[in-house]
Amino acid sequence: MLDRMILSNRASHVRKRIGADNVSQVDVFTLVCALENVTFVKYPLGHKISGACLKCNGSTVIAVNSSMSLGRQRFSLAHELHHYYYDEDTGSIICPMDLVGRSKVERAANQFASYLLMPQAALYNEILEIKAAGNRRLTVETVVKLEQYFGVSRHAMVIRLQQEGEISESEAERMQKGVIRSAARLGYDTSLYKPTPENENKRTYGHYIKQAVKALQSGAVSTGKYEEWLLDAFRDDIVYGEEVEGGID
Numbered sequence: 161m162l163d164r165m166i167l168s169n170r171a172s173h174v175r176k177r178i179g180a181d182n183v184s185q186v187d188v189f190t191l192v193c194a195l196e197n198v199t200f201v202k203y204p205l206g207h208k209i210s211g212a213c214l215k216c217n218g219s220t221v222i223a224v225n226s227s228m229s230l231g232r233q234r235f236s237l238a239h240e241l242h243h244y245y246y247d248e249d250t251g252s253i254i255c256p257m258d259l260v261g262r263s264k265v266e267r268a269a270n271q272f273a274s275y276l277l278m279p280q281a282a283l284y285n286e287i288l289e290i291k292a293a294g295n296r297r298l299t300v301e302t303v304v305k306l307e308q309y310f311g312v313s314r315h316a317m318v319i320r321l322q323q324e325g326e327i328s329e330s331e332a333e334r335m336q337k338g339v340i341r342s343a344a345r346l347g348y349d350t351s352l353y354k355p356t357p358e359n360e361n362k363r364t365y366g367h368y369i370k371q372a373v374k375a376l377q378s379g380a381v382s383t384g385k386y387e388e389w390l391l392d393a394f395r396d397d398i399v400y401g402e403e404v405e406g407g408i409d
């Protein structure tokens with residue numbers, strides 16, 4: 161696998177490119193939707209695939225399995241960004257859910273995702289603050305705080321803390337039990353640990369949608385065709401409108 165320093169530098173380069181600093185949580189969903197020529201698809205992809213990065217003819221489709229928890233989806237999307245920006249030789253990559261037997265390319269993308277979502281400096285700041293408050297070791301409570309701050313799954317959080325030498329393997333194992341309950345008891349919202357609700361788990365964003373709108377506006381397609389394209393892309397919310405159910409702006 162590539163040197164961690166290189167992957168950390170790549171993550172910080174991508175953050176800079178998108179205008180994010182090295183401290184705040186990065187909103188990967190919004191970032192990917194804004195990329196030129198990239199279509200982002202959320203879809204329940206079953207139990208074996210976490211995501212995919214399909215590059216062809218100047219445009220790219222990035223897909224993420226919406227059956228995974230929100231934290232895992234964010235991680236998977238950050239992982240796909242490594243394929244998008246740095247795996248130039250490969251046309252299409254389907255990423256397995258399974259952690260066993262991962263290739264070097266997959267492991268590098270995972271490490272990049274960890275650095276993109278949890279920049280080294282920001283993680284250290286948070287840990288220092290926790291320790292300054294009198295915690296000599298990181299507890300489940302402090303780990304919940306960290307994963308909520310960075311918007312990652314418990315699994316991604318403890319793997320990173322283990323890499324940084326902040327927790328032991330047995331602590332990591334213990335902390336991965338009763339994840340939702342531990343966060344709920346501390347008063348946190350638990351959507352980070354849950355999959356996308358079924359009525360929203362199939363959606364297409366970005367390039368495809370913009371192209372459909374452009375085709376309609378230029379008169380290249382009829383309204384009927386445009387709506388058909390959007391419905392094919394699971395965007396009935398655009399066709400039928402969801403303003404009525406929207407919240408207060």
Ligand SMILES: [Zn+2]
Pocket residue numbers: 239240243253254255256265266269
């Ligand atoms: Zn991958």
